[in-house]
Amino acid sequence: MTKAKRYKLAVVLLCSLLISGSSNHANSIGFWQVLNAKANIIQSYWLFPDYFSLHLQQLPDIALASLARNKIPAAQYRYSLKLLKNNHTDTAKLFWQKNTHTMSESKRQALAMELLAQSQWGDLKLLAKQGLLPEGDALNHLKLQTTQPYSSLPTAFMQRLGFLSLSSEVKADEQCLFNVLMMSDHRSGLYKLAKLIKQYNKRPEPSAGVFCLSQPIYVGGAINCSSAANKMAQCDWQTARLKKQLPTDFDFIVMMPKQGSANVRSGIMQLNSKAGYQVFLHELMHFNGFEDEYALPKTKQAWLCAQSGFVAPNLFLANSEATPPVGWYKSQSCQQGAVAYKPSEAWSIMQYQQLALSAQYRALWQAHINTHFTVFPRFNSFMERSITPR
Numbered sequence: 257m258t259k260a261k262r263y264k265l266a267v268v269l270l271c272s273l274l275i276s277g278s279s280n281h282a283n284s285i286g287f288w289q290v291l292n293a294k295a296n297i298i299q300s301y302w303l304f305p306d307y308f309s310l311h312l313q314q315l316p317d318i319a320l321a322s323l324a325r326n327k328i329p330a331a332q333y334r335y336s337l338k339l340l341k342n343n344h345t346d347t348a349k350l351f352w353q354k355n356t357h358t359m360s361e362s363k364r365q366a367l368a369m370e371l372l373a374q375s376q377w378g379d380l381k382l383l384a385k386q387g388l389l390p391e392g393d394a395l396n397h398l399k400l401q402t403t404q405p406y407s408s409l410p411t412a413f414m415q416r417l418g419f420l421s422l423s424s425e426v427k428a429d430e431q432c433l434f435n436v437l438m439m440s441d442h443r444s445g446l447y448k449l450a451k452l453i454k455q456y457n458k459r460p461e462p463s464a465g466v467f468c469l470s471q472p473i474y475v476g477g478a479i480n481c482s483s484a485a486n487k488m489a490q491c492d493w494q495t496a497r498l499k500k501q502l503p504t505d506f507d508f509i510v511m512m513p514k515q516g517s518a519n520v521r522s523g524i525m526q527l528n529s530k531a532g533y534q535v536f537l538h539e540l541m542h543f544n545g546f547e548d549e550y551a552l553p554k555t556k557q558a559w560l561c562a563q564s565g566f567v568a569p570n571l572f573l574a575n576s577e578a579t580p581p582v583g584w585y586k587s588q589s590c591q592q593g594a595v596a597y598k599p600s601e602a603w604s605i606m607q608y609q610q611l612a613l614s615a616q617y618r619a620l621w622q623a624h625i626n627t628h629f630t631v632f633p634r635f636n637s638f639m640e641r642s643i644t645p646r
Contacts, residue, residue, distance in 0.1 A: 405477030489516025561593030
């Protein structure tokens with residue numbers, strides 16, 4: 257290259273730099289005027305659209321809202337995220353819904369995570385139905401929410417949440433007297449189980465080493481639970497596909513459907529995902545033979561209250577042939593047949609599920625376990641026959 261040609265090239269490059277610098281300077285001045293001199297946001301945007309689009313996050317809400325209302329897609333997207341963060345979900349939808357088909361996947365992913373944070377399941381379902389919900393955490397949470405088959409959830413995702421799925425390996429703790437499988441078919445059930453487990457582990461009842469609770473296990477698609485809010489929680493164990501996949505070295509099951517009142521059937525507790533911790537403890541005591549101290553269902557009274565003597569650690573039935581232990585008090589359990597007695601004059605957790613476990617009942621629970629360890633029905637027995645709920 258000759259000296260003259262090198263000189264011409266240097267001049268061209270210098271001019272390009274000057275033009276570029278001038279353009280960037282004008283962009284930043286225009287943006288500054290919007291921020292500080294109350295310049296017209298719409299006019300300024302269209303003078304420097306690329307620069308403004310890159311710096312939308314720096315705009316005050318009122319300026320961003322103005323751009324969004326003037327149907328500028330980038331502003332509509334950014335403004336909708338701000339609205340979602342401030343719980344204005346319905347207003348936000350007016351802005352993001354119009355542009356989902358043209359959004360990049362990364363933007364749809366960010367939108368989905370904000371919708372997830374606000375539990376906007378209907379909107380997430382809409383995006384999924386339109387094929388616009390990208391693979392990732394939001395989609396996986398939606399699968400849990402809608403009880404999709406456990407096989408559709410990535411193992412790594414479940415592990416990050418602290419959950420297992422039915423296909424995961426779960427081992428019993430040999431140091432515990434009883435091992436309990438904690439299972440649910442829906443998202444809120446898994447989180448409630450995790451909460452119950454955490455609270456139980458802070459103070460194991462009736463003492464440490466009695467019950468070991470597994471991590472929450474997702475069993476969506478493997479069992480049908482069709483409980484209603486005003487009826488007993490009920491899952492179809494007889495036809496459930498999970499029967500053959502349950503580990504044999506566990507003793508009891510806690511299954512958490514969405515609805516239904518709590519109950520225990522021979523080694524299986526069914527507990528809805530709105531139940532509190534005291535209700536969980538009440539039902540846990542049923543695993544070890546404790547009986548309700550409020551009026552039992554008439555169908556149960558018909559056969560239970562026809563008996564006499566100890567029928568549970570906390571229930572004695574008196575008649576002409578059996579007298580109650582000294583220091584026991586009448587119970588409401590039986591309204592027909594024998595007269596029922598309980599060990600506590602005051603209400604206990606077995607009479608009112610919201611009460612805390614008393615020292616008296618804790619000691620009674622532990623003593624009964626110590627002397628009757630082998631007699632408690634395990635869940636495997638339920639898989640073969642149907643038993644009336646306790």
